[in-house]
Amino acid sequence: MKRKTFLLIAFFILATVSVLAQKTTIQDKLGEMTKAPNPKKVLKLFKETVNEFQLNKVSDAETFDMMYGTLALSNIMKQKIKAYEQNIGMIQNKFNQTSYMNMAADMLSNNKQTLQLSKSIAEKTLQLYYSFKNDTTARPLDFDPISWKRFMEMAKYPYHETYAKILNELNLSKEALLQQEIAIEGLQIEELGQTSAELYAKILIANNRNQDAYIVLKRMAELDRASDKMIIKLKNLHEELTGDKAVKMLDSIKQNLRLAYQQKVLKKIIKDTKAPSFTLQNLNGIHKSLEDYKGKVVVIDFWATWCVPCIQSMPAMDQMRKNNPDVAFLFIATQEKPNGAFERVKSFIEKNQYQFEVLLDLVDGKYPTVTDYKISGIPAKIIIDASGNLLFSSIGFTNESNLVNELQAMIDIAKGKSQYN
Structure with a gap:
């Protein structure tokens, strides 16, 4: 360990x-x-x-x-x-x-x-x-x-x-x-958490050790563990220390991260498994089935109003939805207490002004969809290809950058756009 x-x-x-x-x-x-x-x-x-x-x-x-x-x-x-x-x-x-x-x-x-x-x-x-x-x-x-x-x-x-x-x-x-x-x-730098690395870089800069701070921040960016503030500081240090614009350096890091995530998620691919079908009500009371999205890549986000990591991941999921308009994003609320579940979920979505297609996984007091997909914890992301094959199942949330990069790699593979297809 x-x-x-x-x-x-x-x-x-x-x-x-x-x-x-x-x-x-x-x-x-x-x-x-x-x-x-x-x-x-x-x-x-x-x-x-x-x-x-x-x-x-x-x-x-x-x-x-x-x-x-x-x-x-x-x-x-x-x-x-x-x-x-x-x-x-x-x-x-x-x-x-x-x-x-x-x-x-x-x-x-x-x-x-x-x-x-x-x-x-x-x-x-x-x-x-x-x-x-x-x-x-x-x-x-x-x-x-x-x-x-x-x-x-x-x-x-x-x-x-x-x-x-x-x-x-x-x-x-x-x-x-x-x-x-x-x-x-x-x-080693690789063993530092984001908060520790950010503080270390900040203190190094305060001690006029900008080159050392740059090394720490660049490595954290390469590991996809840099916050937005760290990226901004890295950009400024790069331009200060090299005299060059940071665009090329940051683009190179992003490209390498994309390839690294594709290699990583390929090891998690699920083979020869059809995605379980389901029919659930959305917040307008309309029944929606998985078959309604036939021919599209589908991303399912299992979440709940009481789940803090689920809520923390939603801004990133909203951005992913906007970045991939050709993908069907379904936000399935599950494991909600039956009493008042519909009103509670609808209120949460409206309050946060999310333009999500939300389905409620609650039938006769049970949660059939999360059971059929064998989800052991939430938040959980499911990626289904255009032929209805279940390709990926991912549980948990660490940070927005990790979520965006990993999910995009999975979507690209599902679309057949990855260089590893």
Whole structure:
């Protein structure tokens, strides 16, 4: 497992292990706490949860840690420092303490008025982290010594990176660079997440290391992990450093990405499979069947109004629809609670002014289409060629650029326009 992937899992594992074992109703209660508008409401939900589920501070220690952590974050966002410190002090697991302290520092860093407070918390986070990093008694019993040592070494990543972000915002660029390089020590550019790479490039530029920033940004663009802001900065640096327009360089990256994605998706092609037929109602109450789009490439987007990644992917899907006017895009809303499903879906589409062909996958309280297509999670994209063959099935959403490039590669193959056909 790559270091960045392990870190992402490791960062939350101790804080979530108890909750995942609980009933859904407890998860709902904890979810309410994170969304509560003020500390008073969080505390009320805290007490309700303890009483309702008869939580024990010993056997349910991890759940208590999450609740105290959530209450701490609520208090610090209101700058109730004493209450925040009391809440953090109630967290039993030291790693959980540093996790919530880091979250607090990161949240406060987004407001210039709280940067100094953010800096103070980030420094205390690192102090606490290093106080138990090599303490063998801090290791949970379900962690073997080798895994725990590796885990703790990687945990420094988010803590130093948060501190680097804050220092850079305070125009302490040299100190920020030191902290960011500690955070990403031992990682190649290819192993950096988008946020880390963007921050690293920003700090490098602040230290007049434009050539190094250019290398980072260009590599991230080549990997299709550069945000729009990163692309703009890359363009500006290219023109500044070379004196040439960046169009040719960016076009070359785009072309290479197209070819790379085509090679990648070809390995995922589904052979000799007819797409299951379906007949569903659209938002005008008209029944639509897959056969209505015979002779066209069809892209199906399985989604739901409650699915955050589904909603996040929709602007990119809207752009894909506009870029491919000869393709039939069907947005099939599925796994909606039956009561009020039609009105809920229609309201969402109208509110966001999407010009989508939306079908509702709900028949007698069941979701037949998502079942027939054997979809294991949403959002899910299905690509069907003009002959009705199911070619691709893709689940999940990472970022808009990845979605656009991967889906376009699939569409091109379905159209027969790929050089690999």
